Amino acid sequence: MSDNINWSELSELEKIKYDSNYLRGTLVESLADPITGSIAFADTQISKFHGMYQQFDRDLEKERKRQKLEPAYSFLIRVRIPGGVVSPSQWLKMDSISEQYANHTLKLTTRQTFQLHGVIKTNLKKTIQAMDDSLMDTIAACGDVNRNVMCHPNPAESPLQAEMCDTARRISEHLLPSTTAYHEIWLDKKLIADSKQDVEPIYGDRYLPRKFKIAVVLPPYNDCDVFSQDLGFIAIVENGKIVGYNVTVGGGLGSTFGIPEAYPRLADVIGFCLPEQVLEVSEKVLLVQKDNGNRQNRKLSRMKYTVDKHGLEWFKKEVEKYLGYEFQEAKPYVFTRNGDRLGWKKGTDSKWNLTLFIEGGRVADKGDYKMKSALREVAQTIAGQFILTGNQNVIIANVTSEEKKKISLILKENGVLPGEISGLRQNSIACVALNTCGLAFAEAERYLPSLITKIETILDQHGLLKEEIVIRMTGCPNGCGRPYLAEIGFVGKSEGHYNLYLGGNFIGTRLNTLYKETLTEDEILAELQPIIADYAANRTEGEKLGDFVIRKQYVKETLKGSDFRH
């Protein structure tokens, strides 16, 4: 079987996965190598399946090279938290791990999970073991497997959130790699191995061609940007019950400058399935991609290209073939927003939920603004949950009125009581980018807040400070901050220079369009000024900025992914 594979035709990663003995690679040897803070190249690929990315401090890259020192290597560690739900004790554990082993901050990601940054090689094992103590793991948080499964996060918006989150959790468990490599390498647990064929009943010995993303959403809230996912489930509610899900396939936002064949694509709805069919549908869609995805060129291996290559109809039929039954007709649904609604809200169970804005998803203490301390204190106080949202925010969930008062006091004492935040800032997302992400061409998280302040000045001049506008920035075109769905999107080209994309909509169902290329900050502000002025003066009742710029032909609407241009 696999011995007949012509490796020279395939991407280098395929051989690495195959040779890794089910994700073991030479990680143990790499961890023990005392002369470098890095791990072997093949292991840098394999470690992703264990939730870890090798990175280095790019701010120090040149300096250290001059000093004849290797780059300051460290690792990003991403946790697997289906639906983003953690207990207060798990929050506290992550908080203390970040202090002890990482860079003292927590990053809340656009996939509802924690990222730690700056964990050095010799602390990796201790970090994983500490998470294990609190029943958290990092399996498949990265790599060519199903990633963290997202789910609509807010219990206040619907009593069905818990049921959906349970669905997300079951999908995640069902599609977890079966290899025991993680337990052996990080937790020193020697598990009895099955025969080799049984190791990965779903994935096989080369796993997927590329990453695979799933989200479960609850209309009218598209806060997981379901159309950006390889596979999505849109809950259909009748008489207060989830009767099933519309199934979406073929979303994905990654793209590359200079390669027009690689483009962001929004998913298509292919039908409807029953709640009890969700696991089966997830598995079969994943298998169709596993068996048909491009394994030659990783830039073209996401499922969206498989769908476009063979056509949506073919893809749907193929999934139905694997399932042995047909999808039902998709049901109608309506989305109203893809951002979070900030602030306190009472659920139907009389419990309170606070959606708290975390700028750039970075939980840190900055001077008198002590977000990290505040949330630590809250976690020590409440019995409810922390739910991470897909917009890099956190919901302090399911608390009593008495706890609500305490929380407000804690937030006040730590200088983070939600004040007036502009509608633009509330709807902002920034990826990590410099100084740790190896892909970044430009700043994002460290820069967007100050750029927003400058755009706010323009908005204020036109009385638009409260207007909700989705703004997103990434340091590269790979799309982890979902910039192509923003009303105002920025993608870094080089330090201090960004492409500006306009015309995404407020509900995450339309790709934006390149407006201007390679702009400096001054140029960005000069371009936005007249558009905002025009918008303030000439928009129709309730018209969102993303729709306005298309009506006024600032940009042409992008109708399908393959039309998208950088």
Place this chain on the structure above:
Amino acid sequence: MTIQLSPLNEQQLGALSGLSAGLNREQLLWINGYFQGLLASTSGIQPVNAVVQTKSNKKLTILYGTHTGRSKTIAGKLSVNLASKGVEVNAIALDEYKARQLASEANVVFIVSTHGEGEPPAMAEDFHAFITGKRSPKLPGLNYAVVALGDKSYKLFCKTGIDIDLALTHAGAQSILPILKLDVDFEEDVDRWINQFASVFAETEASSNVFESVSTTAKVLEYTRRNPFQATVLDKVKITGRDSDKEVYHVELSLEGSGITYEPGDSVGILASNPPALVDGILRFKGFDGSEAVTIKEGEFSIKQALLNYLEITVLTRDVIQNYFEKTADPKLQEVIESEEKLDQYLYGHDVLDLLEEFQAELTAQELVQVLRSFPARLYSISSSQLAVGEEVHITVSRVRYSRNGRERSGACSTYLADQIEPDSLVPVFIEKNPAFKLPESEETPVILVGAGTGVAPYRAFLQQREANNQKGKTWLFFGERRFSSDFLYQIEWQKLIKDGYLEKIDVAFSRDQEQKIYVQHRLIEQQKEIFEWLKKGASIYLCGDMKQMARDVQKALLQIFETQGGMSEESAIEFLKKLKKEKRFQTDVY
């Protein structure tokens, strides 16, 4: 080839056969020319350039620098095309290529991309700095072409390629084709260019004579402590990382034109000047304006000049304290002098200004200089091999700096090197031979190199030498410092030596990276079985670094290893170590 009936002594013979072993024809030809040149200059005949025809135009080196892999792909295409036409093609990544080798190339194609604001890809950074920097060589014999990759949407399109093209033109190299600038979508342009290049390259003469000149210095002056060579600083860089509490500098000095030669293991003497702040402090305290004339051994100077350049003021020695006591007769100082323990304590961490302040005396400028002693040159173990760096010498300097009584104190020479010199400064230097710290005569002898801190310096020289001689393996380095992340001196060089096989094993001890302090001697004990195996196979052990702690602890560890692994008694272990010393199989350079 055996050498018989030669007029050379044994050592010279050894050096000659060592040199000629493993040379290829091209290298032999070059050396032949070199000696002819030397002969001409020593025999009073007008010096001539050693002229050697070394190259055929049918060889092509392709050097690529890439971030995304596109340059490498083009390099591959070009290689395949030309190799099929019988050209001997060698495609090398720029970070794998020794830039100095460029002078001996005939034909080179550079394929290099540009990123961000006109920056070279990381793997081409060093080469770019070299070729555009002040150490770039003259390249009159080089034919070249540049393929520059870029993206027109950026402001500085193809800048790296353009920089290299300009630098090569300035160096006197001939371009085979004008620079090719490629935008993102380049497939067709590349194919067209490769065909064009192949046909132009085929038309160039198959073996046009390329001459290489070897400058021969007829007059080799003897530079000494008294008559130092003024070496130009080529580079100086702090090689400890940001979070280090040490300050270690790597300094590269030019010996160009001096004719100075040295071997790995030798030291370089530096005639530093004293910290100006300390000189000013002394002058101010004594109420001198600095212009007072004084006479010292070295001649007549102003007191300021004498203190700056000729007298030791940053440390105290017994003779100076004794001299000073005779001028003050301060009973408190007498107490210090009369107790060996107090004197030892006082000598450590005090300088001349402390002495003057704590025990007052009326002194004229002349009387003061008579109390003091001459400023000795500081010796640093050389951290380079001339086979690798040519007319340069590298040193590794740890800056001594501490604070006492609210005043910052500093080591004279390390501070001079750290604070007062910059690239292009002149530093007075001479070479101090150290025959007691040399690589074994036979390259078959395994070596175990033990060094802590800057004690690793001579091992960099040793390994550069072995790499230049293409001697692989049989080398084992033990290195110790405080922290892995910031204090792993020359880390990337060791990594490369390991990868390329010149360094067989390395063990590191970073004392502050864990609760329990781990030093090199602990690593030696951990590896004792294998160390003893190496010794049984005739290995030599080298020890370099701090005399007070490290050297003593390492010797203790070695004795322990002899006892446990060799079944020796305490006495016979000591005897064994002595025997190793006598056989030059245990060599030390401690300070």
